[in-house]
Amino acid sequence: MSNSEKGPVREAPVSLTECGAALAIEQVPDRWTWLILREMFYGVSRFADIQTDIGIPKSVLSGRLAQIVENGLAKKEAYRDGSARTRYAYVLTQKGRExxxxxxxxxxxxxxxxxxxxxxxxxxxxxxxxxxxxxxxxxxxxxxxxxxxxxxxxxxxxxxxx
Amino acid sequence: MSNSEKGPVREAPVSLTECGAALAIEQVPDRWTWLILREMFYGVSRFADIQTDIGIPKSVLSGRLAQIVENGLAKKEAYRDGSARTRYAYVLTQKGRExxxxxxxxxxxxxxxxxxxxxxxxxxxxxxxxxxxxxxxxxxxxxxxxxxxxxxxxxxxxxxxx
DNA sequence: TTTTCTGAGTTTGACATTTGAACTCTGCTC
DNA sequence: GAGCAGAGTTCAAATGTCAAACTCAGAAAA
Structure with missing residues (x-):
């Protein structure tokens, strides 16, 4: 990257509230959220699969999935495995895929x-x-x-x- | 992205320990670390400047900077502001810049x-x-x-x- | 010489989050 | 109508975060 080199930079040229990167970080703020999204990219979409794949506590996964859905990165979709009861899968939205x-x-x-x-x-x-x-x-x-x-x-x- | 669509994916094709993304996430695991790196990209390098720019508690900044240096993303460089005593700036390494x-x-x-x-x-x-x-x-x-x-x-x- | 100042921390103690284990809830299938 | 399995929720202990107060170093002022 590049900027003019006259003395040290004392503050960022773009404030946190205007910076797309900073705003993005608010929606993907931690390790678990990143790892969950990684799973979803690979197509892993079920609660239990994600849980065992990355070793996240269920309670944390539950909370993170809620945030992810709330931020519009994924949506909860019904699926039916064979003849079993309806369950839910978490699949990326366009926003999430991007x-x-x-x-x-x-x-x-x-x-x-x-x-x-x-x-x-x-x-x-x-x-x-x-x-x-x-x-x-x-x-x-x-x-x-x-x-x-x-x-x-x-x-x-x-x-x-x- | 793309993979073959025969049934749901039950686990990621690449394990956490082999996945570059997962390993990268370990080195930049949280919001604060991201925001600190953002500051460094913009050339903000001093403890106090980073602190006020992103509003991070000093105790947390201190810890995060230590991790960032330990992971080789930045290094602590001496500088001298006018005739004042030697102080330290945190500047990205090649690894960090990339x-x-x-x-x-x-x-x-x-x-x-x-x-x-x-x-x-x-x-x-x-x-x-x-x-x-x-x-x-x-x-x-x-x-x-x-x-x-x-x-x-x-x-x-x-x-x-x- | 002692005091003051300032950047860069560390310490403190209240508060919040994370963890892993145990428990619950739901609706199939046997 | 008992068992099962996926998807949670609840709990207490451990860990992490926060803001404020404190420390430390060395240059400069008094």
Missing amino acids: LAPVILALMQWGDKHIKDGESALSLTDKRTGNPVKIGIVPKGGALPLRWLNYTPVDQPSDVKDG | LAPVILALMQWGDKHIKDGESALSLTDKRTGNPVKIGIVPKGGALPLRWLNYTPVDQPSDVKDG
Whole structure:
């Protein structure tokens, strides 16, 4: 990033109430909320599945899901597993889905700086199969989210795409 | 995003310990840490400046800064304001600076979904002056961070760039 | 020399949140 | 009508947060 270098900066040029980043942080304020959203990106949508996958206490999960729904990041949808009674799944809304670049940027950063360059998920352009990443692009130059394809790299898993 | 749609996903394809995003979240786990990093991106580096800018209790700031330094996101640098005694500033390392795409993606999302499209910061390509954004790009197609220029949009502020 | 000032903390004690375990509620299926 | 399972709620203990008061270092003023 860049600004003029005349003396130390004594305050942010954009206040907390006007800064999109600060406002976004209010809606995704903590570790658990991030991890829950990560699960939802992967398509994990049920209370118990999320709970065991990330090891969150049920009481906390319950509260976080309520916030997530209230903020419009996900919605509670009825589903029926076989002939069992109606249950609920939490699925991302458009607003929630559009957090994907944030999560992916986070992943890219973690892969580079914590995993020393090893990535557990490969991202490609669904049409061409070419690898993609998150980065700075001229306005209008980004690929739409719906062209993004992801495949786990290493461990034999059940999610795959074609 | 995309995966095959045969039944609900019951667990994430990438475990917490292998997922770059999950590992990244461990290093930036909460609201305060995000807000502190936001300050540092803007160049605010002094304890007292960060403290009053985001309204964090000193005791919490002290702890968070220690974590941030320990995780290698920033380093504590001596500085001397005029002839006064040596003091310390917290400045981002390369690792910390490379969180920029995450913060900017967050900002972009907040501007779109919380501020209804109004942005307080305009991002441009430093060489051409053309507007840029964060998005999905073919590998190798992203602009390097050092070409990024940001200018506060509206409020008469002291940070400017040319 | 002693005092004052200021940035950068630490300490304190009241308050809030998180945790894990146990409990509840609901409506199928046996 | 008993058992079961998913999705919670409730509880007490541990942990974290907050605001205010206190400490510490060293330069400068008195």
